[in-house]
Amino acid sequence: MASNCEVEPGAAPESALVTTDSYENFQQMSSSLEEIKNSNFTSSTQDEFLDNCNNIDSDLHVNCSTVSVSSQDEDYIRDEEWLGKSKHIFVLSSAGKPIYSRYGNEDRFASYFGIMQALVSFVQADDDSIRSMHAGDTKFVFLFREPLILVAVSKTEECTSQLTAQLNYVFNQIASMLTLSRLVKIYEQRRNYDLRRLLTGVERLIDHLLDFSEQEPAFTLGAVQCLPLTSSVRDAISSAIVQSCSKIKNLVFGILLANNQLITLVRMKKYCIHPHDLHLIFNLVQASESLKTAEIWTPLCLPRFDASGFLYGHVSYLAEDCQACLLLLTVERDAFFSLSEAKQRIVERLRRGNCLEAINESLNTKEETCVDIGFPELRHYLYKCKSTAQFHQPSMGAPYTINCKRLLDLYRRAHYRLHCPTRPLKLLFERTSEDALLAWDTRGFELYAILEPLTDTGNAIATVGRLLNWIKKREDKLFQLNAPTF
Amino acid sequence: MATRKKVLLKVIILGDSGVGKTSLMNQYVNKKFSNQYKATIGADFLTKEVIVDDRIVTMQIWDTAGQERFQSLGVAFYRGADCCVLVFDVTAPNTFKSLDSWRDEFLIQASPREPENFPFVLLGNKVDLEPRAISSKRAQQWCQSKNGIPYFETSAKEALNVEQAFQSIARNALTQQNQTVDLYNEFPDQIKLTNTTNRNSNGDSCAC
Numbered sequence: 001m002a003s004n005c006e007v008e009p010g011a012a013p014e015s016a017l018v019t020t021d022s023y024e025n026f027q028q029m030s031s032s033l034e035e036i037k038n039s040n041f042t043s044s045t046q047d048e049f050l051d052n053c054n055n056i057d058s059d060l061h062v063n064c065s066t067v068s069v070s071s072q073d074e075d076y077i078r079d080e081e082w083l084g085k086s087k088h089i090f091v092l093s094s095a096g097k098p099i100y101s102r103y104g105n106e107d108r109f110a111s112y113f114g115i116m117q118a119l120v121s122f123v124q125a126d127d128d129s130i131r132s133m134h135a136g137d138t139k140f141v142f143l144f145r146e147p148l149i150l151v152a153v154s155k156t157e158e159c160t161s162q163l164t165a166q167l168n169y170v171f172n173q174i175a176s177m178l179t180l181s182r183l184v185k186i187y188e189q190r191r192n193y194d195l196r197r198l199l200t201g202v203e204r205l206i207d208h209l210l211d212f213s214e215q216e217p218a219f220t221l222g223a224v225q226c227l228p229l230t231s232s233v234r235d236a237i238s239s240a241i242v243q244s245c246s247k248i249k250n251l252v253f254g255i256l257l258a259n260n261q262l263i264t265l266v267r268m269k270k271y272c273i274h275p276h277d278l279h280l281i282f283n284l285v286q287a288s289e290s291l292k293t294a295e296i297w298t299p300l301c302l303p304r305f306d307a308s309g310f311l312y313g314h315v316s317y318l319a320e321d322c323q324a325c326l327l328l329l330t331v332e333r334d335a336f337f338s339l340s341e342a343k344q345r346i347v348e349r350l351r352r353g354n355c356l357e358a359i360n361e362s363l364n365t366k367e368e369t370c371v372d373i374g375f376p377e378l379r380h381y382l383y384k385c386k387s388t389a390q391f392h393q394p395s396m397g398a399p400y401t402i403n404c405k406r407l408l409d410l411y412r413r414a415h416y417r418l419h420c421p422t423r424p425l426k427l428l429f430e431r432t433s434e435d436a437l438l439a440w441d442t443r444g445f446e447l448y449a450i451l452e453p454l455t456d457t458g459n460a461i462a463t464v465g466r467l468l469n470w471i472k473k474r475e476d477k478l479f480q481l482n483a484p485t486f
Numbered sequence: 487m488a489t490r491k492k493v494l495l496k497v498i499i500l501g502d503s504g505v506g507k508t509s510l511m512n513q514y515v516n517k518k519f520s521n522q523y524k525a526t527i528g529a530d531f532l533t534k535e536v537i538v539d540d541r542i543v544t545m546q547i548w549d550t551a552g553q554e555r556f557q558s559l560g561v562a563f564y565r566g567a568d569c570c571v572l573v574f575d576v577t578a579p580n581t582f583k584s585l586d587s588w589r590d591e592f593l594i595q596a597s598p599r600e601p602e603n604f605p606f607v608l609l610g611n612k613v614d615l616e617p618r619a620i621s622s623k624r625a626q627q628w629c630q631s632k633n634g635i636p637y638f639e640t641s642a643k644e645a646l647n648v649e650q651a652f653q654s655i656a657r658n659a660l661t662q663q664n665q666t667v668d669l670y671n672e673f674p675d676q677i678k679l680t681n682t683t684n685r686n687s688n689g690d691s692c693a694c
């Protein structure tokens with residue numbers, strides 16, 4: 001097994017993505033590149049992930065009654081459907097004013113937000129912070145990120161740290177629309193501000209982000225998946241972007257993606273992008289149908305890149321006959337026309353080089369399952385290369401085609417076991433009556449493999465060894481191994 | 487997507503214990519009154535939707551405990567309020583005397599941007615009871631000295647003036663919201679690449 005450790009498929013000397021330890025402090029944001037760089041070297045505090053149960057001092061009593069002038073059916077306290085949701089997410093201002101609720105009309109239970117604010121600030125008054133409360137099978141997870149309070153009320157199996165991570169994503173989504181500095185400034189000027197005025201339309205993005213983060217292993221892994229392409233095609237695409245943009249100043253990132261997979265990422269020298277920021281971009285593209293019919297110019301803050309300001313993005317799909325989305329991100333506020341022209345040049349170059357066909361072909365090829373590639377005892381796997389923050393997974397095979405939630409739960413739990421701050425594991429092998437799981441964390445990669453329940457340890461290790469070699473052979477197709485620059 | 491013109495107002499009710507803060511709220515929101523006195527513990531939250539000048543406004547009412555032992559909760563509760571309702575009992579002179587300290591305490595803790603223009607509303611409650619200790623004139627004078635705070639004489643028991651008072655509260659709180667400067671149209675800070683690049687030029691340590 002030790003020899004396989006050195007295989008490290010997908011490893012590359014340089015990466016366009018900021019590489020991550022999955023359980024780094026989600027809260028850090030960069031206000032300058034200096035910090036981006038440092039963030040890769042400082043080990044972050046992990047105690048925030050401890051599943052601490054904070055006992056609320058019994059001095060705090062809060063009563064709540066909600067009454068509205070409208071009909072009874074909107075009284076959520078008695079609404080079985082609303083109460084039965086497996087995970088509620090709330091966002092409020094530090095004054096206790098509602099900003100977002102995943103389900104229901106937040107105006108109808110404005111009182112609840114008052115209670116959430118009271119809980120947070122009561123604990124805060126003692127220079128402490130409330131992280132979570134546990135009541136039966138329900139977890140209440142709190143995240144205070146100046147100037148907002150985020151709360152998850154969950155009956156799912158996710159642990160506190162995973163829920164906190166999800167809340168951080170929601171905060172970053174809001175910051176990406178306003179910039180963090182603006183958000184802070186708004187509340188400095190008006191503590192009673194009703195932020196919903198500025199967020200019309202953003203609720204939809206948050207809704208989508210929450211669903212997305214629950215369905216995509218990319219969020220658990222802190223990595224992105226690449227669209228399989230031969231390296232010559234990927235390089236041709238990258239150089240088409242580089243050449244077409246050669247005269248444009250201050251272009252920071254060129255990102256081409258399709259079907260939630262990265263095709264290529266071109267960057268300005270010395271700058272890299274954080275996977276969390278890239279996830280927000282994927283979310284924006286997936287949640288915005290309107291992008292498909294028009295080219296769009298939008299300000300966009302990437303909180304992990306620079307939370308204090310906007311990048312400006314030219315966003316458009318390549319062509320009617322190629323559903324890949326291109327984002328050109330610059331710091332120039334008025335570069336729309338030059339980027340629009342650059343996009344045309346990119347498409348022409350790609351067409352001439354037959355790259356559009358290659359992208360379409362890959363998009364139309366059904367990804368192989370483990371059985372297809374000759375691993376009958378293997379049901380599914382996630383392979384993450386740490387140095388490039390990229391991962392690969394095969395197509396979903398039986399029995400998870402019906403119940404992919406179980407698969408994602410297994411991965412989330414295994415991921416937590418490998419990264420749990422109190423007792424992180426290097427290697428985990430677990431067998432239940434339904435499946436066997438092998439999770440392995442090395443210096444270069446993380447591998448999570450789900451196997452047939454009767455697989456014994458020896459077989460599991462042999463399979464995983466073969467799998468690593470299989471991935472290694474295809475690494476230049478499955479991963480972007482270089483980090484091209486403008 | 488500009489369909490939603492929702493407004494949510496945070497309204498804090500303050501005053502000595504027993505002046506009828508909770509009764510006023512109950513009368514206003516639930517149309518109920520009880521002679522029985524039950525001290526509020528900590529805070530009570532209620533929501534009520536009202537229509538002010540054709541706008542639908544949600545009032546998030548924070549009914550606080552008048553008892554001193556709950557004052558430590560103050561800072562958290564007062565923060566970001568849109569309107570503060572001061573309540574006293576017209577038959578109890580001490581509750582009137584406390585008004586100054588309630589108002590000062592609120593302004594200190596909430597520290598609104600323009601304290602002199604922050605909307606307060608004064609309610610003299612229990613006008614159904616005799617004997618009266620604080621005349622309407624005296625209360626009006628106090629209001630004048632505080633930059634013209636609107637004053638209402640109410641009876642939670644007989645539902646007298648309660649609806650009107652809260653309508654005025656909503657209206658006053660709205661003025662606070664409407665003054666909000668257009669924060670978004672200011673030019674946002676631009677990311678300055680050149681600066682950061684220079685600053686970082688001595689060490690290319692980006693872990694790419």
